[in-house]
Amino acid sequence: xxxxxxxxxxxxxxxxxxxxxxxxxxxxxxxxxxxxxxxxxxxxxxxxxxxxxxxxxxxxxxxxxxxxxxxxxxxxxxxxxxxxxxxxxxxxxxxxxxxxxxxxxxxxxxxxxxxxxxxxxxxxxxxxxxxxxxxxxxxxxxxxxxxxxxxxxxxxxxxxxxxxxxxxxxxxxxxxxxxxxxxxxxxxxxxxxxxxxxxxxxxxxxxxxxxxxxxxxxxxxxxxxxxxxxxxxxxxxxxxxxxxxxxxxxxxxxxxxxxxxxxxxxxxxxxxxxxxxxxxxxxxxxxxxxxxxxxxxxxxxxxxxxxxxxxxxxxxxxxxxxxxxxxxxxxxxxxxxxxxxxxxxxxxxxxxxxxxxxxxxxxxxxxxxxxxxxxxxxxxxxxxxxxxxxxxxxxxxxxxxxxxxxxxxxxxxxxxxxxxxxxxxxxxxxxxxxxxxxxxxxx
Numbered sequence: 001x002x003x004x005x006x007x008x009x010x011x012x013x014x015x016x017x018x019x020x021x022x023x024x025x026x027x028x029x030x031x032x033x034x035x036x037x038x039x040x041x042x043x044x045x046x047x048x049x050x051x052x053x054x055x056x057x058x059x060x061x062x063x064x065x066x067x068x069x070x071x072x073x074x075x076x077x078x079x080x081x082x083x084x085x086x087x088x089x090x091x092x093x094x095x096x097x098x099x100x101x102x103x104x105x106x107x108x109x110x111x112x113x114x115x116x117x118x119x120x121x122x123x124x125x126x127x128x129x130x131x132x133x134x135x136x137x138x139x140x141x142x143x144x145x146x147x148x149x150x151x152x153x154x155x156x157x158x159x160x161x162x163x164x165x166x167x168x169x170x171x172x173x174x175x176x177x178x179x180x181x182x183x184x185x186x187x188x189x190x191x192x193x194x195x196x197x198x199x200x201x202x203x204x205x206x207x208x209x210x211x212x213x214x215x216x217x218x219x220x221x222x223x224x225x226x227x228x229x230x231x232x233x234x235x236x237x238x239x240x241x242x243x244x245x246x247x248x249x250x251x252x253x254x255x256x257x258x259x260x261x262x263x264x265x266x267x268x269x270x271x272x273x274x275x276x277x278x279x280x281x282x283x284x285x286x287x288x289x290x291x292x293x294x295x296x297x298x299x300x301x302x303x304x305x306x307x308x309x310x311x312x313x314x315x316x317x318x319x320x321x322x323x324x325x326x327x328x329x330x331x332x333x334x335x336x337x338x339x340x341x342x343x344x345x346x347x348x349x350x351x352x353x354x355x356x357x358x359x360x361x362x363x364x365x366x367x368x369x370x371x372x373x374x375x376x377x378x379x380x381x382x383x384x385x386x387x388x389x390x391x392x393x394x395x396x397x398x399x400x401x402x403x404x405x406x407x408x409x410x411x412x413x414x415x416x417x418x419x420x421x422x423x424x425x426x427x428x429x430x431x432x433x434x435x436x437x438x439x440x441x442x443x
Contacts, residue, residue, distance in 0.1 A: 030225050031171055035175040035178075038176060041106065042180060044111065048079075082139045084387060086145065086386075092244045094383075096241060107218055115213075118212060157369070173307060181300040181304070186207040248383050256384060257388070259372045263368065265327055284341045285350055299358045314366050317438075327427040328428050331428070333360055334418075
């Protein structure tokens with residue numbers, strides 16, 4: 001009831017600015033700017049996982065390799081602790097001062113942190129200071145990533161006509177997948193065209209520094225686009241919101257919980273089936289690091305061609321059918337995705353395994369972002385998406401590599417699929433219970 005007046009006003013804004021069925025030049029430019037920025041942002045974020053085994057050698061004392069890898073994944077998880085904080089702070093910043101302002105700040109923070117990791121001396125050189133720098137940089141990256149998703153998702157969906165919101169929102173996950181692809185390509189090039197020693201000694205540093213420099217280029221691109229009309233008209237009508245975070249917690253608690261439910265399965269599978277699957281293939285199948293990274297490159301590339309079409313499908317038939325189908329297929333593929341891997345597996349077999357997983361995940365990629373954005377009115381939209389989404393990432397994504405590695409080390413790796421299947425089935429129930437938002441005006 002507290003949102004009645006705001007909802008009506010937003011309905012007028014949506015109807016006035018999103019009548020056309022096609023994207024204008026300005027809208028296309030906005031999609032490109034948001035997408036490119038998120039690609040770089042997530043490339044910076046994911047490169048850490050791509051080079052996890054090397055970082056274990058560089059930043060922690062020599063000893064048991066499993067212990068060192070667990071320490072690196074623990075730092076990986078620590079970065080996720082900052083994501084809800086980043087979601088709350090940067091989300092409120094974007095709701096008060098604009099989506100563009102939030103996007104430019106997040107990419108700047110991510111680039112600086114990546115550069116710091118790339119140039120920081122290793123443990124043998126500066127001792128305990130090395131893992132401390134790694135932890136601080138990872139905390140900054142987590143803070144940045146926490147605000148990126150909400151700002152970029154709101155920017156994309158608000159920049160689109162009503163009939164193309166899912167299509168426009170699908171570019172958010174296109175960008176996340178493409179960011180992962182960039183990290184895989186950097187890893188593959190360095191592994192394939194350099195020696196294993198070179199990759200361990202200096203090649204991984206090149207990847208972090210290149211990603212940081214790409215971030216600065218993208219910062220310039222983001223500065224060239226304008227703010228969304230919905231945000232500008234909302235500010236003109238109501239003024240700057242005083243406390244978006246407070247409003248989300250006390251007035252939109254149910255909406256926020258729905259975002260956690262929408263995001264949980266996709267976040268878990270993103271880190272299991274995309275970010276960490278090449279490393280898992282390398283360990284289980286004994287394929288070379290270059291081969292498993294190439295598998296990741298090909299599988300993720302295939303998903304990029306599919307995601308926009310799934311977004312169009314969600315615009316045509318609705319968000320719910322697409323997401324329910326994704327969740328059920330994911331639950332079915334959870335067991336084969338682990339159980340069918342074996343030492344000596346061929347490159348083609350490994351490619352088929354990861355490609356199936358990535359194709360299934362396009363269902364989430366095409367419909368999830370728009371459904372999250374559609375839960376909130378404009379004045380709290382970024383905070384409303386960013387904070388609960390970041391909580392979901394932390395709970396279901398950030399812990400995934402550590403849990404799987406620990407289970408494998410303890411001899412229980414064969415049961416990992418049960419966790420995946422259970423989360424996906426719960427997600428299917430959440431999707432089925434949500435009201436369909438296709439065709440509804442943005443609040």
